[in-house]
Amino acid sequence: MKIAIASENDGMNSTVDGRFGRCPYFAFHDTSTGKTEFVRNPARESSEGAGPAAVEFVASRGTGLVMAGDFGTKIRSLLDGLGISMEKVTGKTVAEAIKSISINHPE
């Protein structure tokens, strides 16, 4: 499964971002290979509608689970409609969030 984690920066020790739509980076983690890739969030600079644009971005990369501090109502219904799971994560680093995946979402 591919996981997209909203990240404040581009390193494993970065904190998981509180915002989904406007986070600076997404950490894409692939549970089958164990690899993590940090990609700039193209939706971040949108004047409006960053949330839906960020959903388009993560969905187009085949994401099955997203992690962020919180998700707005517009985002939730879009992710639900696409069958993408959401998990709220606060005060953790990206590395810690990834570690928690194997416990909460065993494949």
Add this chain to the structure above:
Amino acid sequence: MRAGMTIAIASGKGGTGKTFVSTNLFNAIVGEGDGAMLIDCDAEEPDDTLFFNVKRVCSREVTQKIPVIDAGKCTFCGRCREYCNYNAIFFLKEARRIKVMDDLCHGCGACSAACRSGAISEKEKPLGTVTDYLAGENLKIVEARMHPGNKSPVEVIREALKEADTAVTVLLDAPPGTSCPFVNTVSAADFTVLVTEPTPFGVADLKQAVKALKNIGKRCGAVVNKAGMGDGEVYAYLKAEGIPLLMSIPFDRNIAESCSKGELITDTDGRWKAEFRKLFETIRENL
């Protein structure tokens, strides 16, 4: 000076007394037999009509166009998504998903122009109403009222402003703040009366309002309401900026009580009628 001038009553800070000044100024002008019109542009919470014995004349709905996409005709080319500046079309090519995010749509019509397969039609989304009232013979009050749940009152305000009768004096009761609703209202005025109060909060927001007016090249004067409370900073600021102090209204419990009963102080107290009449003359001199 032309017969009909347009005066906006604005503030920056909310609760300084825009409606108090607008309604009493209107009452003072019309009391002398001069034609006048009041447009309540505070579309998120219009209340000017509460102070008058009004008769509703007519009302019209203000709408915005929202695209409706026929998924059967859609070829999922993505052109509408490319044209949309507001991320209002959620589009996933591979998954063949397309959805209009009504809340994000500005009604610009770019998606309809972009579509080559005739998959986009438009529906009308109600934004608010513009209602005409009569407060006496030939005394018109126009009210802009936004429907709850919409994100901006600007379109409703613009529609209400179209009803301004240039032959008479038009007063615009502006919305609080200094963002788009404020800018759209004061842009339609020849002169803006900024109602403020002598508190640090009042002065801070007054400065923002003055800055916004300077940016769009509009002249203004100030009315200090609740004078006697707070400090003297507002007076020093007005002096330094060269903004005329048009009127000072004391911090008086009687005024607040009268206002809370829906009374007009220009009706209940002859001295205030004269004061507001004087304010009107002072505005004229400053034009």
